[in-house]
Amino acid sequence: MINLLKKTTSTVLAISIAITPFSTYSQNNSTGASFEDVARSAQGFGETLGQSAKQNFSDYSVSGKNVSVGSGNDININELFPSTSSGNTLPQSYFFPGGNAPSVGQLEGISNDSDQMDDVGKDWHKSLREEEGKADISLSGAAYEILRKHAFKPKDNFINDPMFNQSKDAFDNDMKDQLGECKTETSFETSTRLVHMPEYKTCDKVVDTGVSCTIRHDWDAGVIVHHSGPINLSSCGEGCSTLWIGQVGDNYWGGWCSIYESATTVRVIRPEAVTNAWIDYAKWDDYIQILINGVKVYNGPNSNFPPETGGACELSTSWQTNPNVNVTEHFRKVKPGDTLEFRIRVSVSGGGEGFGRLQIRYDPNLAVTDNGWSTDNENCFKILNAQTDGISQVTVQCLDRPQVNTNGCAVTHGVITCPSHLDGAPHQSLDNLCKQYRVTSSRSFHTGAMDCYYDIHGVRQCPTNEGRNTDTCGALEADPTCGFISETCVGSAMGKSGTCYVSERKYDCGKSVEVEDKTKNTITTCTGPMKCMGADCLTYKTEDNKDFSKAAALLQASQFMAQDMVCTGLDGNGNPTMDQNVTCRVFKGKGGQCKIAVGGVQDCCESPGGTSLADYITLLMAVPKLDGAIMSLDSGNVVRSAYSVMKEPITSAWSEISAPLTSYAEGITGTVTEFFSPITELYTQFVSQLKGALQELLVETIQSTATEAISAEAANQMAQNSMNQISSFASSVMTVYTVYVVAVAVIQIIWACEKDELDLSMKKDLKSCTYLGSYCKSKVLGMCIEKRQSYCCYSSPLSRIMNEQAYPQLGKNFGTVENPVCEGLSPDEIGRLDWDRINLDEWMGILAQTNNLDTVNNISMDRLTGSGSALHSSQAPRMNTLDRTMERLEGIDLDEIKKNAEYSVKPY
Secondary structure, eight states: OHHHHHHHHHHHHHHHHHHHHHHHHHHTOTTOOOHHHHHHHHHHHHHHHHHHHHHHHTSEEEETTEEEETTTEEEEHHHHOGGGOTTOOSOGGGTSGGGOOOOHHHHHHTTTOHHHHHHHHHHHHHHHHHTTTOTTOOHHHHHHHHHHHHHTSOOOOOTTOHHHHHHHHHIIIIITTTSOOEEEEEEEEEEEEEEEEOOEEEEEEEOOTTSEEEEEEEEEEOSEEEEESSOEEEEOSTTEEEEEEEOOSSSOEEEEEEEEEEEEEEEESOGGGEEEEEEEEEEESSEEEEEETTEEEEEESSSOOTTSSSSOSOOOOOEEEOOOEEOHHHHHTSOTTOEEEEEEEEEEEEEEOEEEEEEEEEOGGGSEEEEEEEESSTTHHHHTTTTTTTSOOEEEEEEEOOOBOTTSOEEETTEEEOGGGSOOOSSTTOOTTOOEEEEEESOOSSOEEOOOEEOTTSOEEOOEEOOOOOBOOHHHHHOTTOEEEEEEEOBTOBOTTSOBSEEEEEEEOOEEEEEEEEEEEEEEEESSSSOEETTEESSOOOOOOSOHHHHHHHHHHHHHHHHTEEEESBOTTSOBOSSSOOEEEESOOEEEEEEEETTSSOBTTSOOOOOOHHHHHHHHHHHHHHHHHHHHOOTTTOOOOHHHHHTSOOSOHHHHHTSOSSOHHHHHHOOSSGGGSOHHHHHHHHHHHHHHHHHHHHHHHHTTTSOHHHHHHHHHHHHHHTTTOOSOHHHHHHHHHHHHHHHHHHHHOSSOOOHHHHHHHHHHHTTOEEEEEEEEOOSSTTOOOEEEEEEEEOSSHHHHHHHHHHHHHHTOOOBOSSSBOOOOBOHHHHHHOOGGGOOOHHHHHHHHHTTOOOOTTTOOHHHHHSTTSTTOOSSSOOOOHHHHHHHHTTTOOHHHHHHHHHHHHOOO
16 A cells, blocks of 8 residues: 555656646746747856855854854754764764774874775775674664665666656657757867067177377357458447458548449358347448448448449548448348358549448347267267276366456357356366367276186186277167167276266067967857757856967976976985975076176177077977986886786786776887886886987987087986986986087187186077176276176076066065076965966967977877877887777777676675
């Protein structure tokens, strides 16, 4: 009866569940809304409920053994696990088999030991099994018994069940069209952007204090200047000039009705300065005419001028008068630099003369022109400070200075010019009325003996700076690809006067590189009106990273952290020494300096050439993979994978099938058949293959700068070192590459420099150094004979870029030019970085330029895991993962192995 009631109730419930969605849809679809609209409404309602639940649940707190959720809803852990409560009165046998409660302390102690955890689990499982069927079974034993009975309960077959078939028919006939097939399509759009790769170069401009030079003050004063003919131009006070025209004298002409002429020509240099001009005086005997540029402006003593007109020739009078004829317009209408001719015509009978005088009023502010100071040596003004700064004895001599009156003012072209009318002198030793100076200095501050040192051959060098190259910026200024960035004074080259005697200019001669990006677009299409696919119904939401190249660069940065990390407090095997704390730094660098003869020709900062950024980046990207592979292989961890076991009889299917499908060794070597050889032979073989790949890579890279014999020796040495290398991989690569590039550079360089300077030059070429600035290093006080450039150099361009990007965020600096601080970053500082503010554009540009930038187009299975992998070599050709997997699975019955494995893990 009870079974019948259960069956009836179950049937009614199943029918209700089956028809409920259709009934609800039918009852609420009186408006004719589509199934999709109703579903969307339901989705929105569900999302609202979910957000509400999320907000309510987020308001929780934990205090001791109480968990508070929402407002006043507390859960006590003792209520969930009463056996852990100190107030529990029930015996432990009520909860656990045999009353053996688990010890939390014991479990914590073995949490990192899988074997001990397995032993505890087996013991616990055994105690649970022993309680089955007992009357006094514990609470844990009863729960275990229920689970086992449910697990081995025969499965119901609903294939012929009428309710199942009815539901299936309902879906096929009524809902199939609504829930149509959905598919998702993903497409990629290619875009490119330009990334700038700076290449900073510096040059010097040196003030040679041991030369003579000329300084000129180009100033002039006057409204008019003499052009031709007799003239007397003088000042008649502030803003006033007097101009005499004709020949001043008495009875210097003779005749009867004879006509004489005299012309005075002036050049009007500042017509706009003239405010008023008139003929204020004239003297003649017998008749006079005054013309300006051929225009008669005065005729005296009347309108006659015999013999050209009527009238008596002899008037027996020497005339003196004040005509007061205004001639201002004649001055104002000409252009600056035009001439005015004042012509005197006199008709003489007996003895006679003829001349006149003009008064010209002008604006004193417009009558003086000051074109400033100039010199034949751009550093001449700075040389004047050499004496003040204690560098040299300087003499200053004025070669052109007009006479001055008692007021210290000069009269030029009838214009009074005082020092206040002119621009101030650029130096206290100069007088602004002087138009030309000669400056002579006794010695140069940048010539002399440089510090002695031992060059790369161990030879002691004591060079002398002759200082003949005071400007090294010509090539950079003329290069259209170089842009000026800044100019700074070299440290210690600034005198107390504020004069900089050695200035350093910085140019960017870099270029822009095109970087490819990919944008992923995902579209879901469904044939039915209800667009539902799995758990993502109606609205398909995706969050795509549109900057593929940036993501790839950030990923490489994170990988390089482990490859470029240096730790202290470790022994030769990488284990803690226990006598000091283990401290690690990421992207750590090293300070370096190189010397330059100030204004000279010796330059140990100049690159000797021979480096290849492309070769080095390729080497840098590949060697860590090979080095890590070699280090990971030893006779103890070359384990058999599931492939090799599948060929043998199954003896412990559970343990073997749970092993990695491909062991680490097989993944590294790409082998298919070698694993059927003895383990000891495989170990030797794998290491030999990997070292061969490493050697091939190094030989190919170094041969661009060294001979084949040198390349082979370098490759072999690095392959050997990789077996015991504990320091950073990036540092190892930089060291090996540096040694052999420098070895070749020694043959090519002109100057005998130190080895550290050659190392520094090579690292600069590989874009791995941050330039900090320069300073004067000299033995003589007040002299700057030798300049030192200071750098922080790192193991790779990425390490340098990371420091340059991170330091501003962290408020750090690189120390001073004399004492660089290149400590890199601590793990704590790495954690504090805002990675959205880390700009790796330059690194992406370097990777793109050297064909090492991963893009969607160039990533393939063969490139990552096959012949394109760094682990591929001619000694051990590498198949890609797919081909290796297919070949390894030949002759293996996977279905049979799966069945046997399932049978082995099933308790009963």
